[in-house]
Amino acid sequence: xxxxxxxxxxxxxxxxxxxxxxxxxxxxxxxxxxxxxxxxxxxxxxxxxxxxxxxxxxxxxxxx
Amino acid sequence: xxxxxxxxxxxxxxxxxxxxxxxxxxxxxxxxxxxxxxxxxxxxxxxxxxxxxxxxxxxxxxxxxxxxxxxxxxxxxxxxxxxxxxxxxxxxxxxxxxxxxxxxxxxxxxxxxxxxxxxxxxxxxxxxxxxxxxxxxxxxxxxxxxxxxxxxxxxxxxxxxxxxxxxxxxxxxxxxxxxxxxxxxxxxxxxxxxxxxxxxxxxxxxxxxxxxxxxxxxxxxxxxxxxxxxxxxxxxxxxxxxxxxxxxxxxxxxxxxxxxxxxxxxxxxxxxxxxxxxxxxxxxxxxxxxxxxxxxxxxxxxxxxxxxxxxxxxxxxxxxxxxxxxxxxxxxxxxxxxxxxxxxxxxxxxxxxxxxxxxxxxxxxxxxxxxxxxxxxxxxxxxxxxxxxxxxxxxxxxxxxxxxxxxxxxxxxxxxxxxxxxxxxxxxxxxxxxxxxxxxxxxxxxxxxxxxxxxxxxxxxxxxxxxxxxxxxxxxxxxxxxxxxxxxxxxxxxxxxxxxxxxxxxxxxxxxxxxxxxxxxxxxxxxxxxxxxxxxxxxxxxxxxxxxxxxxxxxxxxxxxxxxxxxxxxxxxxxxxxxxxxxxxxxxxx
Numbered sequence: 001x002x003x004x005x006x007x008x009x010x011x012x013x014x015x016x017x018x019x020x021x022x023x024x025x026x027x028x029x030x031x032x033x034x035x036x037x038x039x040x041x042x043x044x045x046x047x048x049x050x051x052x053x054x055x056x057x058x059x060x061x062x063x064x
Numbered sequence: 065x066x067x068x069x070x071x072x073x074x075x076x077x078x079x080x081x082x083x084x085x086x087x088x089x090x091x092x093x094x095x096x097x098x099x100x101x102x103x104x105x106x107x108x109x110x111x112x113x114x115x116x117x118x119x120x121x122x123x124x125x126x127x128x129x130x131x132x133x134x135x136x137x138x139x140x141x142x143x144x145x146x147x148x149x150x151x152x153x154x155x156x157x158x159x160x161x162x163x164x165x166x167x168x169x170x171x172x173x174x175x176x177x178x179x180x181x182x183x184x185x186x187x188x189x190x191x192x193x194x195x196x197x198x199x200x201x202x203x204x205x206x207x208x209x210x211x212x213x214x215x216x217x218x219x220x221x222x223x224x225x226x227x228x229x230x231x232x233x234x235x236x237x238x239x240x241x242x243x244x245x246x247x248x249x250x251x252x253x254x255x256x257x258x259x260x261x262x263x264x265x266x267x268x269x270x271x272x273x274x275x276x277x278x279x280x281x282x283x284x285x286x287x288x289x290x291x292x293x294x295x296x297x298x299x300x301x302x303x304x305x306x307x308x309x310x311x312x313x314x315x316x317x318x319x320x321x322x323x324x325x326x327x328x329x330x331x332x333x334x335x336x337x338x339x340x341x342x343x344x345x346x347x348x349x350x351x352x353x354x355x356x357x358x359x360x361x362x363x364x365x366x367x368x369x370x371x372x373x374x375x376x377x378x379x380x381x382x383x384x385x386x387x388x389x390x391x392x393x394x395x396x397x398x399x400x401x402x403x404x405x406x407x408x409x410x411x412x413x414x415x416x417x418x419x420x421x422x423x424x425x426x427x428x429x430x431x432x433x434x435x436x437x438x439x440x441x442x443x444x445x446x447x448x449x450x451x452x453x454x455x456x457x458x459x460x461x462x463x464x465x466x467x468x469x470x471x472x473x474x475x476x477x478x479x480x481x482x483x484x485x486x487x488x489x490x491x492x493x494x495x496x497x498x499x500x501x502x503x504x505x506x507x508x509x510x511x512x513x514x515x516x517x518x519x520x521x522x523x524x525x526x527x528x529x530x531x532x533x534x535x536x537x538x539x540x541x542x543x544x545x546x547x548x549x550x551x552x553x554x555x556x557x558x559x560x561x562x563x564x565x566x567x568x569x570x571x572x573x574x575x576x577x578x579x580x581x582x583x584x585x586x587x588x589x590x591x592x593x594x595x596x597x598x599x600x601x602x603x604x605x606x607x608x609x610x611x612x613x614x615x616x617x618x619x620x621x622x623x624x625x626x627x628x629x630x631x632x633x634x635x636x637x638x639x640x641x642x643x644x645x646x647x648x649x650x651x652x653x654x
Contacts, residue, residue, distance in 0.1 A: 007140030008507060009172035011253055020282040026405035027414065027504050029282055034169045036510075038401040038414070040503020 201267030410490030
């Protein structure tokens with residue numbers, strides 16, 4: 001799983017931006033290094049992030 | 065999805081060093097490069113999973129024909145899903161690699177390139193979507209990139225055909241040379257960072273219309289209404305186009321050009337008899353006039369041709385055009401994201417919307433497309449839901465033709481009942497299987513301007529598939545019905561199954577035969593209801609029953625192939641049960 005996300009561009013040390021989240025536990029959509037991904041809520045919860053900038057909805061992150 | 069037989073289960077060409085392998089991430093235009101290199105029309109879409117089955121073609125390289133394989137899109141070489149596994153296995157059999165990468169997303173795409181470079185492979189990099197980089201303020205030093213990677217890098221814009229000649233030149237050159245030295249193993253991500261820093265510069269980007277569209281379509285507050293509107297608009301477009309073409313092109317053509325031919329033929333054949341009834345059908349009374357009718361006469365040259373060209377083809381064409389547009393623009397993955405939650409109620413994922421939407425055209429490619437789903441359980445649920453509750457364009461066209469005159473509310477009633485049945489069945493399927501449903505991980509590609517060349521190729525390919533599947537079976541259906549009429553078996557079936565139709569469903573005995581014929585072709589079967597003088601409500605009931613019972617024979621064949629005997633039997637059992645329950649419920653409620 002981690003390898004798959006890494007290959008898709010979601011890696012430790014990259015900045016991720018949350019673009020949207022579907023209501024009632026639906027998937028969320030993030031942008032990371034120019035790639036947009038839809039992730040199930042459960043997977044997204046395993047991505048550890050640290051907030052970097054106070055733009056509307058952005059955070060930064062560290063995946064695992 | 066190779067819905068029209070290209071690719072399929074054909075075995076790979078024998079391991080061969082001369083062949084050309086197109087390798088790259090999904091959604092980088094790999095299929096367009098493939099069709100440019102081989103000159104063969106292939107599927108090319110904007111959503112992940114299109115090329116789960118590889119396509120094979122050939123190209124001329126240094127005077128010789130060599131095979132070209134469009135390897136399934138993959139993000140890496142670690143085989144984290146079935147498509148990637150196939151990709152890795154194909155790579156192991158040798159060949160010259162053309163690594164197609166998306167220049168607008170260099171960083172992610174180079175991850176695969178670097179993994180490829182750690183293996184002893186001869187390869188060329190095609191820096192595709194090169195024209196897009198300019199619009200987005202991305203500057204890439206292709207020469208420097210080539211030096212750093214140690215392999216040729218060719219900028220291309222495959223949709224416009226730019227750079228393809230240079231690419232072929234580079235392939236020839238690489239094919240004739242030695243395998244380059246592999247990059248020494250090391251941290252891929254670290255090396256990736258250095259390369260990106262050296263070759264790519266980004267200008268400040270303005271907020272473009274694309275970003276605005278993106279925001280609108282993916283935020284739940286605006287995206288859900290947008291999705292509903294988009295689907296309604298698509299539906300309205302299909303209906304508008306279908307009806308217009310039927311009313312202003314097909315019907316006048318048949319009436320003015322074809323009717324005289326058929327009438328002359330009927331006279332020549334003596335106006336009756338076996339051959340006559342088979343070819344032009346039997347005379348029917350319409351408003352008290354004895355005439356040949358394109359819907360009700362049931363001759364090969366009347367009903368057979370008219371059902372295919374006059375009633376169904378316009379809708380199917382419009383449907384596939386609109387679907388192709390949504391695919392190529394890149395809207396479908398967003399729809400998958402928006403509908404993920406709803407689909408989970410049915411035990412499926414968001415991406416199951418893709419096979420399901422396809423099935424509204426024809427159930428056959430819909431069921432084939434269930435291969436993009438990850439687990440066997442999802443494939444079973446999706447295929448069952450499709451075969452039971454998704455009416456194909458042919459069936460819908462006939463429902464519109466028959467029920468439309470009574471008012472749109474009856475058509476909506478049919479759809480409403482199907483939706484209810486669908487959710488009931490989906491819930492049952494979800495609750496009865498306990499397998500773990502993996503969560504969605506889906507790349508959402510950028511919106512792209514569709515290429516009319518590929519849209520047209522795809523439409524032509526799907527229409528060819530429709531004609532191949534539909535025409536022989538429609539004709540067979542017409543012949544079978546004629547034979548049933550002529551041999552008197554019709555009476556027998558109506559007498560045996562009829563009482564059940566009447567007592568359970570409140571339908572006249574003759575509808576039993578229509579449902580039996582539905583196994584061959586749904587559109588022909590609905591045509592059989594036309595002469596029965598049913599009330600609007602009875603038409604609604606029989607349309608729903610026809611949609612719910614056995615899918616047509618072609619759909620059955622692919623279900624058997626995709627699911628195997630056991631699951632097909634299970635699906636059939638569910639289908640019969642739900643048709644029975646729904647039929648009785650409708651009889652009580654309506």
